[in-house]
Amino acid sequence: MKMMSVLKTFLTVVGLVFVVGLRAAGIGDYYSxxxxxxxxxxxxxxxxxxxxxxxxxxxxxxxxxxxxxxxxxxxxxxxxxxxxxxxxxxxxxxxxxxxxxxxxxxxxxxxxxxxxxxxxxxxxxGFGMTGNYHEFAFGPARDAKGNFYVGLNLASNGASIRPELRGEFRHYGLDREGFKSKSYKGPAGRMYAATPYRGWVLKISLDGNMTPFAPGFRSPNGLGVDLQDRLFVTDNQGDWLGTSKLFHVQQGRFYGHPASLTWSGDWKKGRNPLKVAAGEFDAMRTRAAVLFPQGFMANSPTQPLPDSTKGRFGPFAGQLLVGEMNRSRIVRVMLDEVAGELQGACVPFYDAAGLTRGSHRFVFGSDGSLWVGQTHLSWVGGEGVQRIRWNGKTPMDVQSMKLIPGGFQITFTKRLAKSTHVPDQFKFKRYYYEYRQGYGSPQNGTEAIKVAGSKRLGDEKTMMVYLDKMNPGYIYQLDLKGVEAEDGSAVVNPLICYTLNRLTNGDDKAPHLVRK
Amino acid sequence: MCVALGLLCFAGSSALGQATPLRVTINAKAGLQYDVVRFEAKPASKVELKLVNNDDMAHNLVLTKPGQRETVANAALALGTEGDAKNWVPDLDSVLFSTPVLKPDSSHVLRFITPKLPGVYPYVCTFPGHGLLMYGAMYVGVPMPPLEKDGNVPEAARQGKTEARQFHAWGEKRPLMYRIFMPEASPAAIAVALKHGQNYCWDAGQCRLRYAWYGGFVDPWPVWRGNGHGLAKVLGTKYWESDVPGSIKIGDSEAEPKFLGYRKVDGQPEFHYRVNGVDVYELITPLHSVIGIQRSFRIPNNTKPVVLPVGPTGRVAFEHSAGKLKDGLLALTAGEAASFTVSIGLIK
The missing domain is CATH 2.40.10 (Thrombin, subunit H)
Incomplete structure (x- = not known):
């Protein structure tokens, strides 16, 4: 009997520790x-x-x-x-x-x-409208010079075009009569650009001068300029997007969805992008800086917003936060400049803890609090405005993830526990999403990647991790479940996905991304 | 005369003195509507009908003999300049009882004895133009059919539109404008609700007035309920629709007009656009005594002749302050065009 009682007490204590341990892993302990x-x-x-x-x-x-x-x-x-x-x-x-x-x-x-x-x-x-519901107009982001950037959605073949349009009509597969036919869907293409600059990001000055800035977008809901005055645009999984993406957008580059090329001066009038092999577009395109794996990271990313609070919102000053429509989540992006181009990792930042679904638009208040606005339209989401404040306690999380020759340099917000054992606790796998005309892409080539070695730096926060396979064109997914800080707090967001477009030597060859 | 008829009925009824009168309050609402579009009463019984004018324009209420609503409303229109003095009530035997014309925020109680003869007795606002939409029926000794099948009430009421859905924090208001997908217009359409139940659709994609209607504004729900697929529904009667394409023409150029936005004037948009390098300003306001709109144009700093498509002009009361009208086109000199108006009234 006595033995049982002791065992019971022991179990109760273990249970309490367990509960406390779980609670400590919630973002709600660090933000209200x-x-x-x-x-x-x-x-x-x-x-x-x-x-x-x-x-x-x-x-x-x-x-x-x-x-x-x-x-x-x-x-x-x-x-x-x-x-x-x-x-x-x-x-x-x-x-x-x-x-x-x-x-x-x-x-x-x-x-x-x-x-x-x-x-x-x-x-x-000065851009066109067909009256198709999917022709949303997003933005404006504003750069340091005061220019505005807006994103123009493609039309969806979930609907046709209306009898009256604004702007010139041009389509590679159908004339205007063809759009009235019941069988317009196939020849229209899943997403189409039948009037000017659909699928483009435009640069517009306050006095109205417009520059067609960059084509290749599908549904660029999120536009934002970071603290280095770089333009970032999110786009949504669908045709030509194996999974949702964050692009670093630069003038004149092409970002992957070819319907918009109809309105590019370089594109031969009438040439049908639905009949062009993906390899040709792959050679033209700039890959996304960060991929958001569908299903568990973000399905419909929204506005990217740099943390401009200089530390008043927590330890991630300067990094991008990105909204996600489908779940109660704000994602964080850790950019990494490699061989002159941006790539990097995404990690959940704020999960549940009172956040409504459908976080769509963001701004920091002058006090360093984050205002969040939600929407849904006819999709998953929410509505209303919320305000998030940091309570001054530092969550244990990955602060930065940078590519190094043969692996990654991973820095945490706090000193790592002495007991940290990289080969057991830093679990890597990799996979890729195809670049193809079809809607979305399954994860391909999934394989676990072995840790070949590691080295802890003197700050006790940084770990150099060397892997036995490093190739461009993969997402390297890191699972840090079980990793703790020196103070015993667990990693709040243990799942990190690094988009490896190119190696430190500039090698970006990834023929596997396009199916032969 | 109405009063005399009432007294006659009263005199002929024996038990009426003791009965409590049936009390009915009818509110005149924005959008040319009575809030009560029908009620039941017993034959030869007392009624106290209170008309409350909650609208921002004048209204009355005239009870007529069965089937005489339109006749009475049309006869009121024909009163013309005599109308005001007569409270817009024509001298007809088919008129039973009537209120005076009520200014906004006033009321009047009409006491009368219902006719002995069972039947459906219409009531209608005979203020010019209102009778087309603003009416209802008193059922005397006959049962009321289901509302949706009742031909004696306005169509909007039959469709259950009298209780307008609240789409905004502010409830109902006029003027009001929506940029929204509209039927018979380009995707860059603008719908505007003016006072007095007047509405129009102006096309920012083509810089021109597309059509005008009276009655309710629009049902935006087909667009707003989801992702924007759908068109707003016009809730009223269209009485004019442009049949001459194109915006205002300035000089010989066929240049496309460029939309530049608008300024709110007493809540109404004054559109600003540029044609052939010349700035044009267009403000649309409601006409006051009749259903209709006035388009006020300003084209300062212009030296070229101006042609404004205004058609059709045949089936409406079309007026223009300047210029020469031919085949739906109004031609003006630069001087005339500096400031001019055209109006489109329902009643010819």
Whole structure:
């Protein structure tokens, strides 16, 4: 009997430790989240979020409203209305915002200073519209020089085009009559660009000068400029995208979805990209800096936002946060410049812990808190606005992951436990997603990769890990379950996926990405 | 005369003195509607009908003999300049009882005895143009059919549209504009609800007015319920639709117009666009005494002749402050075009 009692006590203690241990691995122990009360009667699906210089938040919503929010008083005030599916907003001053809505980039101005907009000035509406529902217009991101970048969705063959269009019509497979036929879907292509600059990122100055910046996008929902003034764009898994992606976008490059090439000067008029071998496009394209594996990392990534808080939001200053529609998650990206190009890793940052699904738009407040706005449209997601604050405690997580010859240099936010044993606790595998016309791609070539050796650096936070196979064109997935900090805290987000496009010597040959 | 008829009924009824009157309150609402589109009453019984005008324009309520609604409404229209003095109530035997014309935010109680003869007695606002939409029926001693099958109430009420869905935090308001997918327009369409139940669709893709309607605004739900697939539905009666394509023409150039946005003037957009290098401003406002809209153009700093497609002009009350009208095109000199108006009224 006595023995049983001791055993029971022992089990209880073990159980407690176990529970505490689990709780310690939650992001909610390091960050708090607040739900912001929204105006009653508003469909609070957030299309865009920014802060004004005076500290007010400004948000645009699904049914065309723009509201300002005074964080000090919790008051929302209607600033503008009547917009068509606005999907991004940038405050220019306390009285002016620039909004990307379906038909145009618009500057909205409160001229008399009463807090309500009077003037809606079209900055640029020179792109086409077929009336197809999938022709969303995203952005604007803004660079240090004040230029705006917007992303124009392709049309979906889930619907045809409308009788009246805006802009020139051009399609490689169908004429306008053909689009009226019941069998338009096949020849249209799953995603199509029947009017100008669909599938492009455009650069637009405040006074309306437009530069077609880069083609190759499918559904570029997220546009953001990082602290080094580099433009990043997310795109969604589908045809030509084996999995969702984050691109570092540079002028004149092609990012992989060929429908947009219809509107490129280099593309022969009438040439049908649906009938061109993938290898030709593969040779033209710039691969994504970071791939988000479908199903467990991100299915529909949204806005990339650099952590500009200089440490007031935790240990990841300067890194990109990226929203994800399908689950209660914000992803974090750790970029790595290798042989002159950006590639890098993604890792969940904020999971569950009160976060609504559908995190779509983000902005940091001047106090270093993160404002998050959600949406869903007809897909998975949520609605409303939330505010996330760091509580000053450092989570045990991977701070950076950099490619080195033969392996990776992995730095943690805290000193590693003395007992850390890399061959057992750093589990690597690799796989790839095909570049192909079909919708998505399965994981191919999955194999476990053995750790060949490791070395801990003197800071006790950094581990050099050498692997027995390092080749370009793979995602290297690292599972750190069981790794602990010196203080006993477990790694909060143990799953990290590094997109290895090229080796340190510049070798980026990856013929396996295109099926012969 | 109405009063006389009422008294006659009263005199002929014996038990009426003691009965509590049937009290009915009918609100006149924005969008040319009564909130109560039908009610039941016993023959030869007392009724106290209170009309409350919650709208921003004038309304009355006239009860007529069965089947006489349209006749009475049309006769009211024909009163023309005499209408105001007569509260827009024509001298017809088919008129039973009537309220005066009520200004916004006022009310009037109409006390009367219902007719002895069972039947469906219409009521209608006879203010010019309103009768097309703004009516209902008093069922005296006859059963009411299901609402959706009741031909004596307006179509919108039959379809259950009297209770407008709240789409925004502010409830109902006019003026109101939506940039939204609209039927019979390019994908860059704009729908505007003006006061007095007036509505129009202006095409930002082509810089031109596409059509005008009266009654309710639009049902945006087919677009807003999901991903944007669908068209907003016009909730009213279209009375004018452009049949001459193209925007305003300035000089000889066939240059495409360039949309530049709009400024809100009392909540109504004044569109700004550029044609052949010349700035054009167009503000559309509701007409006051009749169903219709006025388009006010400003084309300053222009030296070239101007041609504005305005057709069709035949089946509406079309007026223009300047220029020469021919085949649906209004030709103006640069001087005339600096500031001019055209109006499209439903009643010819």
């Amino acid at each position: 989240i607040e739900n912001i009360a929204m105006p009653k009667g508003l469909d609070a699906q957030v299309g865009g979020l920014d802060t004004m210089p005076d500290g007010r938040l400004v948000a645009c919503f699904h049914r065309g409203e723009v509201y300002t929010y005074q964080p000090k008083t919790g008051e929302w005030k209607l600033f503008a209305d009547g917009l068509q599916e606005p999907l991004g907003i940038r405050a220019i001053s306390d009285r002016e915002v620039v909004v990307m809505q379906r038909p145009e980039l618009t500057r909205i101005i409160d001229e008399n200073g009463d807090g309500v907009a009077d003037r809606y000035q079209t900055i640029h509406d």
